[in-house]
Amino acid sequence: MVGALHTWLRAGCQADMEWIGRNADKRTDPTRVLTGARSAILLGVNYWPASEAPMGSAKWARYAQYRDYHESLKPGLMAIGRLLEEWAGLTSEQYRYYVDTGPVLERGWAERAGVGFIGKNAMLISREYGNWLFLAEVLTVLDIEADAPLPGLASRMGGAEKGRIGLHCGNCTRCIDACPTQAICSPGVVDARRCVSYQTIENKGVIPRELRAGIGARIYGCDVCLEVCPWNRFAQESRRVLVDARYDIAQISLAELLAMTPERFAEVFRKTPMKRTKLTGLLRNSCIVAGNTRAADCLDAVVALAAHPSEMVRAHAVWAVFRMVDAATAAGLLDAARSVEQNPVVLAEYAAESGG
Ligand code: B12
Numbered sequence: 001m002v003g004a005l006h007t008w009l010r011a012g013c014q015a016d017m018e019w020i021g022r023n024a025d026k027r028t029d030p031t032r033v034l035t036g037a038r039s040a041i042l043l044g045v046n047y048w049p050a051s052e053a054p055m056g057s058a059k060w061a062r063y064a065q066y067r068d069y070h071e072s073l074k075p076g077l078m079a080i081g082r083l084l085e086e087w088a089g090l091t092s093e094q095y096r097y098y099v100d101t102g103p104v105l106e107r108g109w110a111e112r113a114g115v116g117f118i119g120k121n122a123m124l125i126s127r128e129y130g131n132w133l134f135l136a137e138v139l140t141v142l143d144i145e146a147d148a149p150l151p152g153l154a155s156r157m158g159g160a161e162k163g164r165i166g167l168h169c170g171n172c173t174r175c176i177d178a179c180p181t182q183a184i185c186s187p188g189v190v191d192a193r194r195c196v197s198y199q200t201i202e203n204k205g206v207i208p209r210e211l212r213a214g215i216g217a218r219i220y221g222c223d224v225c226l227e228v229c230p231w232n233r234f235a236q237e238s239r240r241v242l243v244d245a246r247y248d249i250a251q252i253s254l255a256e257l258l259a260m261t262p263e264r265f266a267e268v269f270r271k272t273p274m275k276r277t278k279l280t281g282l283l284r285n286s287c288i289v290a291g292n293t294r295a296a297d298c299l300d301a302v303v304a305l306a307a308h309p310s311e312m313v314r315a316h317a318v319w320a321v322f323r324m325v326d327a328a329t330a331a332g333l334l335d336a337a338r339s340v341e342q343n344p345v346v347l348a349e350y351a352a353e354s355g356g
Pocket residue numbers: 001004005008017020061062063099100101102103104105106107108109118121122123124125131132133134135136161162165186187188189190192195197198202220221222223225226
């Protein structure tokens with residue numbers, strides 16, 4: 001596990017998420033996160049809805065259709081902390097809980113704790129629930145008897161990792177084959193630079209031109225390598241005790257997203273993970289979806305975004321217009337915006353379209 005993280009970092013797979021490398025020592029050693037840590041209680045929180053309304057023209061990662069899980073899972077973790085204080089007499093300094101935000105390799109520890117196995121799609125997959133699980137953990141100084149990893153995994157941990165990733169995948173390679181941007185460079189290893197999830201959520205700048213077509217209609221995050229996994233046949237409906245659904249989000253039309261104002265964005269996406277991309281990130285992604293889907297009813301809105309105050313939005317709007325109509329029509333529609341454009345990043349998009 002230690003080796004896997006360092007190999008991934010050395011290859012540059014973290015893109016610009018430098019924070020992962022900054023505390024790599026903590027990620028692989030919980031005693032550096034909590035002094036005297038002896039046990040980690042790992043939680044897999046199911047968010048499989050069983051049935052859901054069909055999405056609109058833009059495709060959202062399933063997790064984005066819930067209130068931000070960083071927030072909604074916190075009360076449950078706090079309750080575990082209170083139990084540790086009441087039952088085991090711990091002080092609040094003797095345990096620490098995280099959901100995604102801590103310097104903890106969550107999949108690796110969940111695998112050790114027997115929650116599931118790591119598939120070729122890099123997801124922690126439960127044999128009872130599939131891969132629609134958020135992970136969270138409580139580190140504690142308590143010595144708790146450990147659960148065993150799934151059969152076959154224990155002997156492959158700690159040095160003898162070969163053959164461990166995808167142990168329960170057999171010959172299946174569906175996730176690797178289905179990835180729209182070929183981001184799974186080897187079993188269990190996702191190169192964030194190519195991953196649609198990284199590009200549409202974490203990348204705060206311009207999305208590389210060569211990846212834009214692969215994004216398709218995915219406006220925020222990507223579930224392709226999760227959706228194709230046959231282990232999901234065991235997925236069970238979430239009791240939604242801990243997660244609050246926001247299925248209304250996927251119903252918002254692309255035209256409405258492209259016309260979104262800061263006020264409307266704040267109102268609709270309050271307490272959701274989309275706060276992360278901010279409005280400009282969402283407009284950027286919406287332009288890519290409009291370009292890929294050639295949504296005729298969105299053309300005027302995309303042309304208008306070629307004059308948006310954010311150069312990042314303008315750059316993607318230019319790209320999209322050239323995908324939505326033929327080159328001569330696009331050049332005509334963008335004439336006014338281009339005549340006042342001075343930003344080199346946006347000018348580069350015009351140049352790329354005119355072949356110079
Ligand atoms: C950075 C990050 C990303 C990055 C990089 C993804 C990646 N694969 O590393 C990006 C932005 C691309 C991303 C995307 C997604 N993410 Co994310 N992400 C994280 C985060 C914050 C850190 C992960 C990390 O350290 N990556 C570095 C690599 C090396 O670590 P890893 O994948 O965990 O690697 C393991 C393997 O390398 C393996 N391993 C061990 N030994 C060996 C040996 C060999 C030979 C190999 C090959 C591997 C291997 O063990 C490693 C350690 O666990 C975690 C939260 C956390 N603190 O862990 C969430 C987390 C992994 N993400 C999560 C989710 C839900 C997603 C998305 C599904 C979101 C979406 N729908 O768009 C996608 C899925 C993409 C994918 N297939 O991985 C969940 C996964 C839950 C689960 N059941 O696995 C997590 C755990 C958050 C949470 N608390 O729920 N994510």
